[in-house]
Amino acid sequence: xxxxxxxxxxxxxxxxxxxxxxxxxxxxxxxxxxxxxxxxxxxxxxxxxxxxxxxxxxxxxxxxxxxxxxxxxxxxxxxxxxxxxxxxxxxxxxxxxxxxxxxxxxxxxxxxxxxxxxxxxxxxxxxxxxxxxxxxxxxxxxxxxxxxxxxxxxxxxxx
Amino acid sequence: xxxxxxxxxxxxxxxxxxxxxxxxxxxxxxxxxxxxxxxxxxxxxxxxxxxxxxxxxxxxxxxxxxxxxxxxxxxxxxxxxxxxxxxxxxxxxxxxxxxxxxxxxxxxxxxxxxxxxxxxxxxxxxxxxxxxxxxxxxxxxxxxxxxxxxxxxxxxxxx
Numbered sequence: 001x002x003x004x005x006x007x008x009x010x011x012x013x014x015x016x017x018x019x020x021x022x023x024x025x026x027x028x029x030x031x032x033x034x035x036x037x038x039x040x041x042x043x044x045x046x047x048x049x050x051x052x053x054x055x056x057x058x059x060x061x062x063x064x065x066x067x068x069x070x071x072x073x074x075x076x077x078x079x080x081x082x083x084x085x086x087x088x089x090x091x092x093x094x095x096x097x098x099x100x101x102x103x104x105x106x107x108x109x110x111x112x113x114x115x116x117x118x119x120x121x122x123x124x125x126x127x128x129x130x131x132x133x134x135x136x137x138x139x140x141x142x143x144x145x146x147x148x149x150x151x152x153x154x155x156x157x158x159x
Numbered sequence: 160x161x162x163x164x165x166x167x168x169x170x171x172x173x174x175x176x177x178x179x180x181x182x183x184x185x186x187x188x189x190x191x192x193x194x195x196x197x198x199x200x201x202x203x204x205x206x207x208x209x210x211x212x213x214x215x216x217x218x219x220x221x222x223x224x225x226x227x228x229x230x231x232x233x234x235x236x237x238x239x240x241x242x243x244x245x246x247x248x249x250x251x252x253x254x255x256x257x258x259x260x261x262x263x264x265x266x267x268x269x270x271x272x273x274x275x276x277x278x279x280x281x282x283x284x285x286x287x288x289x290x291x292x293x294x295x296x297x298x299x300x301x302x303x304x305x306x307x308x309x310x311x312x313x314x315x316x317x318x
Binding site: 018019020021022023024026027083084085086089127128129130131132133136140143144147 | 177178179180181182183185186242243244245248286287288289290291292295299302303306316
């Protein structure tokens with residue numbers, strides 16, 4: 001069976017500033033490039049910069065949806081989402097790529113997603129019950145996408 | 160109410176080799192030093208180096224228990240453990256430190272823990288349903304311990 005390739009957009013609010021997470025991100029973006037067409041988009045963080053919270057969250061939401069608009073399937077990373085284990089995430093990836101070709105994973109800012117983003121999303125996944133910084137959440141997502149592709153390609157990847 | 164300080168040992172199988180995770184570990188070990196007496200111990204990884212799996216896991220287990228023996232409360236990081244959210248983890252930390260003073264978090268190798276380690280442990284916690292590399296699991300644990308202490312100290316730490 002041919003392994004899915006597809007296109008995956010990871011769209012996140014804000015930049016990673018911590019050097020160690022930046023290095024981890026770079027590593028996993030590179031590794032993912034062997035398996036899929038990965039696009040990483042950072043939209044401007046607006047929350048905490050003077051606008052009222054709701055307006056700021058809405059502005060971030062507009063940018064997220066604009067950046068993810070080419071994807072036929074939008075997945076939110078949210079504490080309220082479904083928790084999959086790694087083989088389930090691999091199945092999820094395979095199924096969504098086969099069906100939709102291009103999928104987007106959206107990572108929100110500190111206040112989460114605006115109602116418009118939640119309404120536009122097709123799936124919601126949670127990485128953990130724990131709260132992570134947006135930087136760490138992004139790195140974990142990239143690592144798990146990579147792990148997912150190694151599972152789908154029957155490749156060894158250490159635990 | 161005085162905030163708990165205690166002593167925390169993080170005992171893990173193997174060394175972190177990836178440079179970005181090493182940098183993240185260093186950062187969080189430094190930050191945790193403001194709140195608690197943190198000791199990070201790496202024991203030698205034995206699995207996958209020639210010994211039969213069970214004997215290797217047992218050898219790793221002996222080292223883990225030896226390194227954690229000064230702690231009055233031993234916590235395993237295990238996929239079968241209880242999943243807490245971050246405020247619950249902070250409560251867990253506070254309660255265990257107040258009661259036991261010194262606690263140890265054990266992170267196993269790729270095959271998990273030997274029966275002896277499981278029998279000696281007092282609690283088991285899971286970070287997620289996802290499978291992480293031992294390097295990433297360690298970094299996430301350190302980050303969450305740090306987050307826990309910021310919660311207990313009513314300090315702001317970004318999401």
